[in-house]
Amino acid sequence: MQKIISGKVRDVFDVDEQQLVIVTTDRISAFDVILPTPIAGKGAALNRISNFWFGLTKDIVPNHLISTDLKDMPTLFSKNASDYEDRTVLVKKLKMLPFEFIIRGYVFGNMWKAYQAGEPFCGQKIEGDYQLAQKLASPIITPSTKAAEGHDVYLPLAALDSALGQELSKNVQAICLALYQRAYDYAARQGILIADTKLEFGLDAQGNLVLADEIFTPDSSRFWDAAAYSVGTAPQSYDKQFVRDWLISNKLDGVEPAPELPAEVAKKTAALYAACAKKITSFS
Ligand SMILES: Nc1ncnc2c1ncn2[C@@H]1O[C@H](COP(=O)(O)OP(=O)(O)O)[C@@H](O)[C@H]1O
Numbered sequence: 001m002q003k004i005i006s007g008k009v010r011d012v013f014d015v016d017e018q019q020l021v022i023v024t025t026d027r028i029s030a031f032d033v034i035l036p037t038p039i040a041g042k043g044a045a046l047n048r049i050s051n052f053w054f055g056l057t058k059d060i061v062p063n064h065l066i067s068t069d070l071k072d073m074p075t076l077f078s079k080n081a082s083d084y085e086d087r088t089v090l091v092k093k094l095k096m097l098p099f100e101f102i103i104r105g106y107v108f109g110n111m112w113k114a115y116q117a118g119e120p121f122c123g124q125k126i127e128g129d130y131q132l133a134q135k136l137a138s139p140i141i142t143p144s145t146k147a148a149e150g151h152d153v154y155l156p157l158a159a160l161d162s163a164l165g166q167e168l169s170k171n172v173q174a175i176c177l178a179l180y181q182r183a184y185d186y187a188a189r190q191g192i193l194i195a196d197t198k199l200e201f202g203l204d205a206q207g208n209l210v211l212a213d214e215i216f217t218p219d220s221s222r223f224w225d226a227a228a229y230s231v232g233t234a235p236q237s238y239d240k241q242f243v244r245d246w247l248i249s250n251k252l253d254g255v256e257p258a259p260e261l262p263a264e265v266a267k268k269t270a271a272l273y274a275a276c277a278k279k280i281t282s283f284s
């Protein structure tokens with residue numbers, strides 16, 4: 001069995017024509033650089049969060065999840081259970097759409113930069129008066145291409161229509177908004193604001209649209225603490241705040257090769273991921 005992708009955070013193994021195994025590791029990246037220090041339990045936390053959402057949203061769109069049980073996977077995984085337990089999923093192998101579907105509920109990041117400059121963002125004019133980190137009147141989709149190298153490139157919705165065809169494009173967009181709304185509402189009840197998020201989809205052998213990758217994790221989304229949120233100020237990142245603060249205060253943000261994190265920073269970060277997973281997955 002072959003490892004076909006070693007991404008920033010996940011390792012993807014080819015099982016057969018129809019299936020993949022995805023392992024979420026404890027790797028962490030900050031300022032686009034992978035740090036050498038693993039965050040204990042991070043992979044399991046992200047995996048649990050994603051799987052929770054897959055269950056909660058499967059009435060909106062089918063997803064790639066087949067099994068979370070190592071016994072359903074090639075023996076390599078069950079033989080080394082301590083390395084893989086709780087962080088590994090068996091999924092449907094899909095033909096991925098070459099886009100990242102970014103859904104934004106708040107004016108922040110690159111969108112805030114465009115808004116301040118009075119420029120449209122992804123071909124969409126941002127109407128109205130907004131402050132930093134303010135909630136949008138309604139969420140918007142700002143797709144980008146999945147670039148193999150370098151930074152992803154944003155594209156206007158019209159370009160998505162021509163790439164996918166009107167019908168599929170409109171269908172994916174409606175599904176994106178429905179998924180975001182579902183997750184946003186649940187997370188808000190637990191004190192987490194999902195400011196924005198990134199989704200990926202693929203097509204199965206029958207050509208059906210299937211939700212894939214990770215969904216609504218703090219790695220693929222901006223999670224803000226609702227209790228600390230205030231319009232006009234930049235919210236702290238829910239999960240990576242200690243890592244980012246430490247890197248910035250030591251002038252090491254974005255520096256390569258990345259430095260080892262102090263044990264204390266890694267420990268506090270691990271606790272944030274664990275707390276986040278607990279909050280999200282303990283809905284009743
Ligand atoms: N069901 C699936 N079928 C095929 N590819 C998938 C599926 N789910 C996720 N992927 C791909 O697997 C990779 C996951 O690795 P990841 O560590 O997230 O990479 P990256 O650093 O690019 O974010 C991504 O390229 C994603 O598009």
Ligand SMILES: [Mg+2]
Nearest residue numbers: 007009010213
């Ligand atoms: Mg990814």
